[in-house]
Amino acid sequence: MxxxxxxxxxxxxxxxxxxxxxxxxxxxTRSETLRYVTGASVNTLDPNIPGSxxxxxxxxxxxxxxxxxxxxxxxxxxxxxxxxxxxxELAESYEVSPDGLKMTFRLRKDAKFQxxxxxxxxxxxxxxxxxxxxxxxxxxxxxxxxxxxADQFKVIDPLTIEVTLPKPDKLALPNLATVYxxxxxxxxAKAHATADDPWALAWLKENTAGSxxxxxxxxxxxxxxxxxxNAEWNRGTxxxxxxxxxxxxxxxxxxxxxxxxxxxxxxxxxVDLQASDVQSLEAKGKLKVISTPQxxxxxxxxxxxxxxxxxxxxxxxxxxxxxxxxxxxxxALFGRGxxxxxxxxxxxxxxxxxxxxxxxxxxDLEKAKEYLKAAGMPDGFSTTFSFxxxxxxxxxxxxxxxxxxxxxxxxxxDIQKLPDAQMSTQINEKxxxxxxEGIVAWLPSTDYFYRNFYTGNQRWNYSSINNPELAExxxxxxxxxxxxxxxxxGVKLNAIHFSEIPQIPLWQPSQDAVMASxxxxxxxxxxxxxxxxxxxxx
Amino acid sequence: MAAxxxxxxxxxxxxLSSLPALFGVLxxxxxxxxxxPGDPAVFFASxxxxxxxxxxxxxxxxxxxxxxxxxxxxxxxxxxxxNLGRSMMTGQLVTKDLRERLPASLELTFTALLIAxxxxxxxxxxxxxxxGSIIDHGVRFFCALGVCVPTFVSGLLLIYVFxxxxxxxxxxxxxxxxxxxxxxxxxGFLLIDFLLAGDFDGxxxxxxxxxxxxxxxxxFVVAPLARITRASMLVSLGSDFVRTARSVGLPWWRVVVxxxxxxxxxxxxxxxxxxxxTMLGANVLVEKVFSWPGVASYALDALLSSDYAPxxxxxxxxxxxxxxxxxxxxxxxxxxxxxxxxx
Numbered sequence: 093m094x095x096x097x098x099x100x101x102x103x104x105x106x107x108x109x110x111x112x113x114x115x116x117x118x119x120x121t122r123s124e125t126l127r128y129v130t131g132a133s134v135n136t137l138d139p140n141i142p143g144s145x146x147x148x149x150x151x152x153x154x155x156x157x158x159x160x161x162x163x164x165x166x167x168x169x170x171x172x173x174x175x176x177x178x179x180x181e182l183a184e185s186y187e188v189s190p191d192g193l194k195m196t197f198r199l200r201k202d203a204k205f206q207x208x209x210x211x212x213x214x215x216x217x218x219x220x221x222x223x224x225x226x227x228x229x230x231x232x233x234x235x236x237x238x239x240x241x242a243d244q245f246k247v248i249d250p251l252t253i254e255v256t257l258p259k260p261d262k263l264a265l266p267n268l269a270t271v272y273x274x275x276x277x278x279x280x281a282k283a284h285a286t287a288d289d290p291w292a293l294a295w296l297k298e299n300t301a302g303s304x305x306x307x308x309x310x311x312x313x314x315x316x317x318x319x320x321x322n323a324e325w326n327r328g329t330x331x332x333x334x335x336x337x338x339x340x341x342x343x344x345x346x347x348x349x350x351x352x353x354x355x356x357x358x359x360x361x362x363v364d365l366q367a368s369d370v371q372s373l374e375a376k377g378k379l380k381v382i383s384t385p386q387x388x389x390x391x392x393x394x395x396x397x398x399x400x401x402x403x404x405x406x407x408x409x410x411x412x413x414x415x416x417x418x419x420x421x422x423x424a425l426f427g428r429g430x431x432x433x434x435x436x437x438x439x440x441x442x443x444x445x446x447x448x449x450x451x452x453x454x455x456d457l458e459k460a461k462e463y464l465k466a467a468g469m470p471d472g473f474s475t476t477f478s479f480x481x482x483x484x485x486x487x488x489x490x491x492x493x494x495x496x497x498x499x500x501x502x503x504x505x506d507i508q509k510l511p512d513a514q515m516s517t518q519i520n521e522k523x524x525x526x527x528x529e530g531i532v533a534w535l536p537s538t539d540y541f542y543r544n545f546y547t548g549n550q551r552w553n554y555s556s557i558n559n560p561e562l563a564e565x566x567x568x569x570x571x572x573x574x575x576x577x578x579x580x581x582g583v584k585l586n587a588i589h590f591s592e593i594p595q596i597p598l599w600q601p602s603q604d605a606v607m608a609s610x611x612x613x614x615x616x617x618x619x620x621x622x623x624x625x626x627x628x629x630x
Numbered sequence: 631m632a633a634x635x636x637x638x639x640x641x642x643x644x645x646l647s648s649l650p651a652l653f654g655v656l657x658x659x660x661x662x663x664x665x666x667p668g669d670p671a672v673f674f675a676s677x678x679x680x681x682x683x684x685x686x687x688x689x690x691x692x693x694x695x696x697x698x699x700x701x702x703x704x705x706x707x708x709x710x711x712x713n714l715g716r717s718m719m720t721g722q723l724v725t726k727d728l729r730e731r732l733p734a735s736l737e738l739t740f741t742a743l744l745i746a747x748x749x750x751x752x753x754x755x756x757x758x759x760x761x762g763s764i765i766d767h768g769v770r771f772f773c774a775l776g777v778c779v780p781t782f783v784s785g786l787l788l789i790y791v792f793x794x795x796x797x798x799x800x801x802x803x804x805x806x807x808x809x810x811x812x813x814x815x816x817x818g819f820l821l822i823d824f825l826l827a828g829d830f831d832g833x834x835x836x837x838x839x840x841x842x843x844x845x846x847x848x849x850f851v852v853a854p855l856a857r858i859t860r861a862s863m864l865v866s867l868g869s870d871f872v873r874t875a876r877s878v879g880l881p882w883w884r885v886v887v888x889x890x891x892x893x894x895x896x897x898x899x900x901x902x903x904x905x906x907x908t909m910l911g912a913n914v915l916v917e918k919v920f921s922w923p924g925v926a927s928y929a930l931d932a933l934l935s936s937d938y939a940p941x942x943x944x945x946x947x948x949x950x951x952x953x954x955x956x957x958x959x960x961x962x963x964x965x966x967x968x969x970x971x972x973x
Contacts, residue, residue, distance in 0.1 A: 127808065135721045142688045143674035143718045227687045297721055313720035314727075314931075315804065315923045344803050344921045348786060352794050358801040481934060513668035513936035520672045520685075550682070551672075 445582020472502020754859025
């Protein structure tokens with residue numbers, strides 16, 4: 093009896109001691125752990141898999157390296173990615189030939205995959221071949237940089253690879269820094285390839301074989317990803333491994349809970365809070381809030397230029413002068429973003445060749461009525477205004493204001509709130525007359541925006557505009573080497589945009605990154621996610 | 631023993647007879663998903679550069695390029711061989727997703743139902759013993775409050791008070807503290823798995839994590855359970871056998887518990903069965919608010935993105951659970967009232 097009693101006592105003491113020890117170990121690692129919470133989820137470890145989410149992109153940036161990456165610059169005191177500065181990641185150096193047709197990359201000699209084997213030019217070739225050959229997302233992306241075939245990638249020696257281009261293309265190099273062209277350990281991947289799946293898509297979806305800053309520890313799709321630092325990785329700035337020993341990416345669907353977590357210090361950083369929560373957290377002043385206007389994205393009200401009455405340019409102009417811009421901006425975003433309305437263009441010319449630029453439109457119901465009269469519809473008409481459920485928190489108040497304001501010039505609006513899949517289907521089939529959407533371009537150059545969002549009979553041409561002049565200038569500008577001429581083309585494109593008003597740019601919403609005051613190094617990235625490698629704790 | 635064997639045989643027969651209904655549910659959901667507007671391929675091909683080619687790839691991957699009858703045959707074949715398809719959303723097999731998430735939902739729902747029953751039955755009995763008294767009104771008020779406040783409001787309130795203000799509860803994200811290690815998976819029920827692993831700290835952590843969501847779910851269902859208990863207790867307290875029991879001078883608790891309550895419990899069991907099935911499938915909001923990795927929030931996300939396979943899998947699962955719960959309720963009937971048998 094006494095023996096079992098004392099044994100029991102011993103067990104209790106031991107377990108208490110153990111739990112105390114465990115507690116102190118936990119406390120120690122907490123500051124070296126980054127806990128990132130998000131409303132979305134990671135669904136694949138290979139960003140190339142069709143259907144992969146933005147959170148999956150962010151994880152892949154930490155687990156894989158690319159040949160090159162974007163530098164960063166300061167914009168109004170905040171760090172943002174720099175499209176103009178491309179630095180080596182796996183490449184130690186790169187050269188672009190004077191005619192712009194050849195890019196040569198020399199790999200770092202010390203670069204190793206996570207299994208310890210060196211990164212070779214063969215691996216790079218296999219990985220790039222995969223992006224342009226396999227049925228993956230990267231294919232369409234690299235197409236925008238004139239890379240379409242495996243023949244374009246050539247191994248010169250074990251540490252040198254050459255990329256040839258059919259035309260000098262400004263976007264070729266930046267494309268290699270985007271999310272998709274990850275460099276995979278080809279030996280490992282090939283070992284898991286099958287006859288049906290020569291590019292190991294199925295295996296790489298749930299496993300990684302990269303050289304990146306972090307290794308995957310646990311991957312639970314829809315719940316969490318836990319990553320451990322790869323101490324060998326030295327591609328950080330300057331030549332160091334990443335700061336955090338562990339990164340936890342956790343899905344927390346409820347925005348209010350995410351706000352609570354970061355305020356209580358249980359989460360370190362979050363980028364997708366509701367604007368109202370961000371505002372109150374900022375007012376309390378305990379946390380660091382970095383708001384960067386998403387300068388590669390635009391939210392707009394779009395009209396289908398092929399469907400009556402929006403095929404009439406005067407109707408579109410009437411709408412452009414009947415939107416209550418200021419109220420919408422306040423109601424939807426609490427003013428967090430940069431507005432694209434209310435500009436004054438001296439003698440009616442666009443102020444720059446960049447896209448997007450603020451438009452000379454404001455709420456002016458008299459002018460709107462005149463345009464409506466000119467369109468032959470002085471009494472107005474009825475139509476629908478659609479938005480998707482996923483954007484309801486910003487689009488719903490906006491839609492109500494649009495309805496109220498347009499009613500004043502006789503346009504009756506029926507608001508349609510569509511499930512996301514239904515909305516994308518209807519947009520793809522060009523069935524929606526009048527709706528709001530947001531776009532984003534990873535490589536935000538004027539011609540890229542115009543080519544992708546204003547030309548062709550394709551999904552991203554939301555307004556279904558078909559203007560041959562615009563299409564021609566945009567195509568030409570793509571390969572325009574002279575910066576001054578490129579700017580001129582941009583101005584022309586912006587002028588056509590304003591005279592046609594195929595759709596009405598509203599604003600660029602802010603990316604509000606809310607983080608513990610100890611977290612430093614946050615940079616706004618082209619993929620609008622947190623690059624965990626940038627961060628450290630002071 | 632023989633009676634027990636007979637019950638098992640009858641239960642088995644009952645289950646077999648519900649298979650056609652399950653088959654109907656399967657086909658119906660399959661067709662319903664295809665009739666709904668929204669093309670999943672377009673939705674999932676929403677990368678910055680996804681064009682028609684990408685949409686076609688996904689359509690092929692999901693098998694949507696074939697005619698619907700052929701898709702149905704393939705789907706039925708797959709289901710027959712235990713494969714519910716693959717979710718586009720999580721990239722996993724639906725069976726795997728459901729297997730991982732169902733225990734989470736079940737654990738939460740069981741705990742919530744237990745809390746609800748433990749509070750609703752005594753409350754109902756108390757109210758029935760003193761109808762019209764202050765206790766009765768108090769119970770009625772409490773029930774009305776519980777039903778009026780939607781679960782996500784009570785959930786957010788509980789979080790605000792116990793996590794945000796008082797700091798008593800752990801952060802409301804999932805089933806266990808993110809920094810804690812999980813026990814080896816045996817049943818999928820964390821409370822049981824931690825016990826089996828002998829990890830009491832872990833058990834306590836999981837329990838703390840569970841208590842708030844279970845409470846907010848329980849609050850909502852206390853009302854129907856308490857009201858039903860009260861109503862049927864009133865009937866049985868007013869009946870002849872209770873009067874007889876009282877007149878022969880049995881102790882009051884014996885009258886109330888053994889004679890009145892046992893006779894009054896039947897409708898409560900029925901309602902509890904229905905409440906359980908509803909809670910399991912319909913408490914999306916609690917799962918969302920507490921980031922609980924359960925099946926209901928999984929199905930909602932899938933529905934919003936028109937991800938066919940998970941929705942179909944979820945409906946089939948719910949139908950199966952409903953059949954099993956009903957069967958269980960019928961068996962419990964037999965125990966509560968020997969006059970009732972299933973057949």
